[in-house]
Each structure stands twice: as C-alpha cells, then as structure tokens.
Amino acid sequence: MLRSDYVLDCDDLENISNNNIKIKQVKLFVTSASMAGLGTQCTRLHRFNLENLGKQDIAANLPECKAVENMAKVFAEAWRMYGNKKAAIMLIIRHNSTTVTDQRWLEYEIRHLDKSIPIIRRGFKDIIERAKLVDNKLIIDDYEIGIVYYRTGYLIEHYPTDKEWEARLMIEKSLAIKCPSIGYRLACITVLKQEIFRSGSIERLQKYFPDGEDAINRIRDLFPGLYTLDMDSEGSKNVQKALQNPNKYVLKSRKLEGDTLYDEDLVSKLNELGEDKRRAEYVLIDRIKPPVVKNYIVQSGKDVENRETVSEIGIFAAIISQGENLLINSTCGHILKTKTKSYKEGGASVDNAVEYIDSPFLV
CATH class of the missing domain: 3.40.50.1760 (Glutathione synthase, substrate-binding domain superfamily, eukaryotic)
Known part of the structure; x- marks a missing residue:
C-alpha cells in the first residue's frame, strides 16, 4: 500500500x-x-x-x-x-x-x-x-x-x-x-532516489512506454532535483551552490527519517560540516515553492480562522507482487492535506506541524 x-x-x-x-x-x-x-x-x-x-x-x-x-x-x-x-x-x-x-x-x-x-x-x-x-x-x-x-x-x-x-x-x-x-x-529512502536519478536507472523503463524518452523526461520532471554532497569535487561544488542561494534548496539527512533544514539552518549546518566526511550523510534538494491560497481552518476547541495555506495531494496505490511477477498494480484514490503557510515539513503525528484533512475542489 x-x-x-x-x-x-x-x-x-x-x-x-x-x-x-x-x-x-x-x-x-x-x-x-x-x-x-x-x-x-x-x-x-x-x-x-x-x-x-x-x-x-x-x-x-x-x-x-x-x-x-x-x-x-x-x-x-x-x-x-x-x-x-x-x-x-x-x-x-x-x-x-x-x-x-x-x-x-x-x-x-x-x-x-x-x-x-x-x-x-x-x-x-x-x-x-x-x-x-x-x-x-x-x-x-x-x-x-x-x-x-x-x-x-x-x-x-x-x-x-x-x-x-x-x-x-x-x-x-x-x-x-x-x-x-x-x-x-x-x-x-532519499539516498536510493538520489542514486537512481544519478545512475540513469530510470532510462531502463523506456521499453514500458510507447513514447519512450518523452515518458522518462516526464517522470524525471515530477521530482525535485537531488544533488550529492559526497566528499569529491561535485559535492563541494553543490555545497557552494547552496551557500550562495540557500533559499533555493533544502538540506536533508540521508537517514530513513532524517531532518530537513532550510535557510539559515541549512547554511549553519553546511558551515558546521565543512570538509568533514559527515557531509556525505546529507543530500541537497531543490526547494519547492507552492502557491498560497486562503482557506478556513477548522480545529477542535478553537475558533475558525481564515489563514494562508498550501496543500498537497496524496495518491493511494496498491501493489501485489511475487518475486518479479507483478500481480496487481492499481490506483486506489486520493487525499488532500492542507497546512498553514508557515509549515515546512512534518506529518499529522509530529508535534510542531499540523496537517488538516481537506477535499479538492475541481474547477
């Protein structure tokens, strides 16, 4: 699931x-x-x-x-x-x-x-x-x-x-x-997505699409850019890129559920790491800029508020496989989640972030 x-x-x-x-x-x-x-x-x-x-x-x-x-x-x-x-x-x-x-x-x-x-x-x-x-x-x-x-x-x-x-x-x-x-x-996990996109593994999927290369480009375009911070010239170049324009990127730990750092926290962490090999434990990701809309926030025990919010849509899917034999691959439905503008990252069970369950309105 x-x-x-x-x-x-x-x-x-x-x-x-x-x-x-x-x-x-x-x-x-x-x-x-x-x-x-x-x-x-x-x-x-x-x-x-x-x-x-x-x-x-x-x-x-x-x-x-x-x-x-x-x-x-x-x-x-x-x-x-x-x-x-x-x-x-x-x-x-x-x-x-x-x-x-x-x-x-x-x-x-x-x-x-x-x-x-x-x-x-x-x-x-x-x-x-x-x-x-x-x-x-x-x-x-x-x-x-x-x-x-x-x-x-x-x-x-x-x-x-x-x-x-x-x-x-x-x-x-x-x-x-x-x-x-x-x-x-x-x-x-983040590190695997980084390796897939860097190694060209997605190109192996071309044979499954009638428009081949165009389909691969569409898949790549769905994901924000991921940049290595390995201890090599490419990693050092990406560090400088982030320090010069910290508002364009986020810094994420490559651990299973690592922290995500923004703005001054990103700069502080990169300066702290310097040339320490721990730098390779992080990955740099393009920062997404979602449109902001006004929405009414309904929360138990609080007055209804009209706030600036951003939304994300989740698509549910199901896969049943046996080895390499794919038995079921189906889309199940959707959910819309809305967060206040100050939201950066977190889930419904995270103390410092609140996700409000919402409904999409088709226009």
Missing part, C-alpha cells in the same frame, strides 16, 4: 499561470500509508454540509473519494491469494496511537467486503513474546497470519532494542504477505 504525495511548484509566485506551474512529488509512504479512512469521511462531511446548505452545484465539484474502499478490496484479494481461509490479517500497531480511527475505517471496509476475514491488532511487544514460525508460517495466539500490515515500524525509535529487530526479521522470513516488505521500505 503506497501513498505518493505531490505539491504544486511555481517559479514565480507573483505571476502564477499554467506555463510556470508544475507538480512535484515530495514524499512516498510505503509503511503506514495512512489517512485513506479519514480522508474519505472528510469529503463525505464536506459534501453533506454543502448539500445541507442547498449548494448541490458546489458539492458536485468535490470528487468522490473511495480510497479506503479500494484499499480494502486489495487487502481482501491479497488475503485470498494467501490461500488459507482461516488466516488472519494482522495490523502491527503502537498502543494508544493517535491514528487508530483511521486504521479502524480500513478494518470496517475489509469486514464489510468479507465478514469471514479475521483481523487482529498486535504490537511489537506481542510479536516478541508470543509469535513463532511453524513450517515458515507466522503463528500468534493460535492465528496463522496471512498478511502483516505495518501501522508502525517506520521510525528508528520504533525499534528500541534488538528484540524488535528480531521480530521484524521473523516476519520477513515467514510466508505471510508483508505490507510492506523490507525491500519496499528501503525503496523510498
């Missing part, structure tokens, strides 16, 4: 037009690709309120969101592929998670499709204490697990001891369908 997030990028925010605006991918989530459940309900709420006010014509411009329904269909299909009608889908969760309501919507939709599918929720502690492999089958609490769906495990702090890593390894060794497998998890 994937969610690929995109924002609009404009090189001249004072004169926005179709000629100077592009769409850029900012993130790819393969672990806990969340908000399909809440996003679906948000659009239903917006439609309900508009229709209640007699604004049916406006409500018709909000595209229907079926993300959680379509994701559930793929989960049910994967469960059938596993081949054991008694096998369970297991969500690996953090106890007291703030996203439990989003998780539950997916469970409800799966059960709505097929009430015979067992769905259980367990944490890493439960896996450590009670899970085992029997003939390569993953067993916990008398359930054979057909699908392991990670709603945690995407940050290094989710593995505080070796025991959590051992639990992850046991799951990887099992016959259970992993969502995601460790290979898919590693596929979205």
Whole structure:
C-alpha cells in the first residue's frame, strides 16, 4: 500500500499561470500509508454540509473519494491469494496511537467486503513474546497470519532494542504477505532516489512506454532535483551552490527519517560540516515553492480562522507482487492535506506541524 504525495511548484509566485506551474512529488509512504479512512469521511462531511446548505452545484465539484474502499478490496484479494481461509490479517500497531480511527475505517471496509476475514491488532511487544514460525508460517495466539500490515515500524525509535529487530526479521522470513516488505521500505529512502536519478536507472523503463524518452523526461520532471554532497569535487561544488542561494534548496539527512533544514539552518549546518566526511550523510534538494491560497481552518476547541495555506495531494496505490511477477498494480484514490503557510515539513503525528484533512475542489 503506497501513498505518493505531490505539491504544486511555481517559479514565480507573483505571476502564477499554467506555463510556470508544475507538480512535484515530495514524499512516498510505503509503511503506514495512512489517512485513506479519514480522508474519505472528510469529503463525505464536506459534501453533506454543502448539500445541507442547498449548494448541490458546489458539492458536485468535490470528487468522490473511495480510497479506503479500494484499499480494502486489495487487502481482501491479497488475503485470498494467501490461500488459507482461516488466516488472519494482522495490523502491527503502537498502543494508544493517535491514528487508530483511521486504521479502524480500513478494518470496517475489509469486514464489510468479507465478514469471514479475521483481523487482529498486535504490537511489537506481542510479536516478541508470543509469535513463532511453524513450517515458515507466522503463528500468534493460535492465528496463522496471512498478511502483516505495518501501522508502525517506520521510525528508528520504533525499534528500541534488538528484540524488535528480531521480530521484524521473523516476519520477513515467514510466508505471510508483508505490507510492506523490507525491500519496499528501503525503496523510498532519499539516498536510493538520489542514486537512481544519478545512475540513469530510470532510462531502463523506456521499453514500458510507447513514447519512450518523452515518458522518462516526464517522470524525471515530477521530482525535485537531488544533488550529492559526497566528499569529491561535485559535492563541494553543490555545497557552494547552496551557500550562495540557500533559499533555493533544502538540506536533508540521508537517514530513513532524517531532518530537513532550510535557510539559515541549512547554511549553519553546511558551515558546521565543512570538509568533514559527515557531509556525505546529507543530500541537497531543490526547494519547492507552492502557491498560497486562503482557506478556513477548522480545529477542535478553537475558533475558525481564515489563514494562508498550501496543500498537497496524496495518491493511494496498491501493489501485489511475487518475486518479479507483478500481480496487481492499481490506483486506489486520493487525499488532500492542507497546512498553514508557515509549515515546512512534518506529518499529522509530529508535534510542531499540523496537517488538516481537506477535499479538492475541481474547477
């Protein structure tokens, strides 16, 4: 289960037009690709309120969101592929998670499709204490697990001891369908994207598109530029480029979920690193400049505010593969997230950043 997030990028925010605006991918989530459940309900709420006010014509411009329904269909299909009608889908969760309501919507939709599918929720502690492999089958609490769906495990702090890593390894060794497998998890880290774009690997995809080279150019154009800071002449040249125009770039750690630095923080970090080999642990990325629009912010316990905001759209997709054999590759739906103008980077569960679930309005 994937969610690929995109924002609009404009090189001249004072004169926005179709000629100077592009769409850029900012993130790819393969672990806990969340908000399909809440996003679906948000659009239903917006439609309900508009229709209640007699604004049916406006409500018709909000595209229907079926993300959680379509994701559930793929989960049910994967469960059938596993081949054991008694096998369970297991969500690996953090106890007291703030996203439990989003998780539950997916469970409800799966059960709505097929009430015979067992769905259980367990944490890493439960896996450590009670899970085992029997003939390569993953067993916990008398359930054979057909699908392991990670709603945690995407940050290094989710593995505080070796025991959590051992639990992850046991799951990887099992016959259970992993969502995601460790290979898919590693596929979205910054350093891998940098290497793919530098080595020309994308060109190998030309054979899958009727317009070949043009398709590859379109794919490349979806991503902001990534520049190495390795300890060589190219890396040093990129450092100078960033120091001269820090407002054009962001500095990102190549770790799984590393910090992103802007403006004076970027300059300070590069000056601190100097010629230290730790410089190679970072990558320089073109800074995206999204258009700013006025929007009403509705937040629990606070007055409604009219604020300057930027938005990003997430596209949900599903892949089921067996080795190199691709069994399912489908788009599932969308979600729109809106943030205040001061927002730089962060997610709904990050203390210093707030994402508001929103609905796109088609014009």
